[in-house]
Amino acid sequence: MKLDLLVLAVHPDDAELGCSGTIIKHIAQGKKVGIVDFTKGELGTRGTIETRAEESKNASAIMGIHARENIGIRDGFFKNDEEHQLQVVQMIRKYQPEIILTNALYDRHPDHGRASDLANDAIFLSGLRKIETSVDGIVQEPWRPRLTLQYIQDTYIKPDIIIDISEQMEQKIAAIRAFKTQFDSPSEDEPQTYISTPGFLQSVIARAREMGKNIGAEYGEGFTSRKLLGVDSLFDLR
Template sequence: MTAAEERKVDVLAFGAHPDDVEIGASGILLKHAAQGYRTAICDLTDGELSSNGNVRQRRAEADRAGEILGLSHRIRLGLPDRGLTGAPEQVEAMVRVIRSLQPRVVLAPHWEDRHPDHTACAHLVREAIFDAAIRKRDQASGQKPHRVERIFHYFINDTGKADVIIDISEGYEHKKAAILAFESQFVPGPGRVETPLNRPTYLPMIQGRDQLWGHQIGALYGEGLASPRPIALRSLLPERD
């Protein structure tokens, strides 16, 4: 296997901050990693403006979460927190990630969320996916164009209409552990200020949302995804023999 082949992944999840993907889509990454697929997370920023913690802590926490999730790669782009402007150089940095990892499926935050960085990330991901497939773009880099097969959007702070719900019941405790790896964000403690993330209602809300989605598909837990495009089915029923 070549070095390029070793970098390839099946599922790549983008988040504006470390912990975004853990909240909204870590169960999906866990499930696919357990099935032998290669998964990765790309954190656009280090969350350096978070009320609690610092960059060093957030990176260490992200590394612990990545180990729990069985990631093949965790990439940090180091873009500015609250500075996801959609500038060409930001899109280009994400294009390089997509072309390098060549994911079949990309996950991004939902385009509606209370945090502006999450919605900005959703927009940036869709721009980068489009540009990554353009053959004549940035030919000097030596990277080949790559066309992503599907993009789905996961929910972070809010809930909404899910076009797809994935059963994540098996190993749900690992999702909880991956979230709690970000102790500085979710666990109150000395010297930490109260935020929406470390209030006693936040993590139960996430678990309750996963239970609600699970209930809709007859499972204990599920994660909901929204699709920006219609989902194709070959038929409403299995093909006859």
């Protein structure tokens, strides 16, 4: 299946936290959107691989995405090397997206910045015809998206562009809350973590409100770009 928009995320729930409003908005516009998670989030303090998989399924249904896969690389210890780059290249060539959204350039969680670099390198390599990959015995064609952006996660990064997600905010929060072992979920059986406190989800909402304020909207999601962005008309800007 060819996708219009592909989200690359190192952990299940990164896409929901970082750009689910944008995902939902583009699906409403008729775009085909998918997510490829790099790891199963097995190092997460709360929950299990099985609960995270079920939560990902539920969040996907809330967002209405068209495809979701998990590469299954090692959480916390993966490297930006040839083996992992080729795994990501296979996914890019499989879905042939016009636009890719991926992890933050840097963040308090070291996996995020490392995954962003891995994705960026794989995106470039995916366009080289002399790099051969195949899926189920079928040789893949080279593919490179026309645009790559990074969503902003926990660490504050000044965005290069902000998407108005005011109408999608309620659905975004529902998608995040689908990860019920992770967020705003008191438990006597598991330890409290930085992201499981009510204050963390409140900070996500506050960040979206702050992003929105910058473009005259109620809520927004910010993105960075490694290259300068261009538009056909000044009237496309606000």
